[in-house]
Amino acid sequence: MTYSDLVNAWIQELNIYPSSEAETLVNWLLEHHLGLRRVDMVRFFEKDTLPSGLIHDFERLKLGEPIQYILGHGPFYGREFEVTQETLIPRNETEELVHLIIKENPGIGNKILDIGTGTGCIPITLFLEMKEAKVYGLDVSERALEVARRNAKKLHAVVNFLNCDILSDHPAISELDVLVSNPPYVPQKDQSEMHRNVVDFEPHLALFVPDEDPLIFYRVIGEKGKSLLKKGGRLYFEIYEKAAKEIKELLEKQGYDRVTVHSDLNGKERMITATWN
């Protein structure tokens, strides 16, 4: 079998994805298993046989499992982060949120807390990209925090991780320059609109909120932010596009200033920022 025979056959079999995406996924899997660049793979196929792990992983891909869970890692802001089924897979729009924080807070020694940290991708990246930042990350899931701690160690980032349920506990932190969160925000009833590989594989604890109170995390974090943030401190949320207007109104009602909705690169309203004065 040649490289192109195999790639074409697998693209056909991976018909749960559009063919351009299937091609990217097949090549990602091949590169991971063979440790070869695409150009070298053509030569590999002329003389070698496929490792059995590759076939097994392809079967998982066909069943809709996200490739980051299969490989055990995924990219975020130019670095690879370990992911497990206890953690959300880091998303592009979250990279944009992190980029906004870096751009808007060029000073030295910012004190930062990330609520609902998952893999730790937000605080680890902020530690590595901002000068002398003092960074905290919290999550209710101890299993997610274990992953976050491993990521920090591997990437040489100093982050204080705390196990905390933000809906019932108050973290013992104050005088923050930046409070950031990408909290769970998808109402249960919207499950049916989501891609199967998200609903079937990613942790529901990281995704869903009750239909009767979909803004619960924004309301609670906004309220707690008043004592966590210092005067002039900045709040950064990733948001559900459908809820942008309501979250803006909520934060204005809570007394925040300069409440601003930002669009991501796809033109979707996916971030909101505010100042506590």
Ligand SMILES: C[S@@+](CC[C@H](N)C(=O)[O-])C[C@H]1O[C@@H](n2cnc3c(N)ncnc32)[C@H](O)[C@@H]1O
């Ligand atoms: C949407 S994920 C975000 C993960 C990561 N920050 C990212 O952007 O990839 C939300 C995170 O909030 C955590 N979480 C859910 N309920 C929580 C709670 N009550 N208190 C603290 N964290 C919570 C989940 O475990 C999950 O890691």
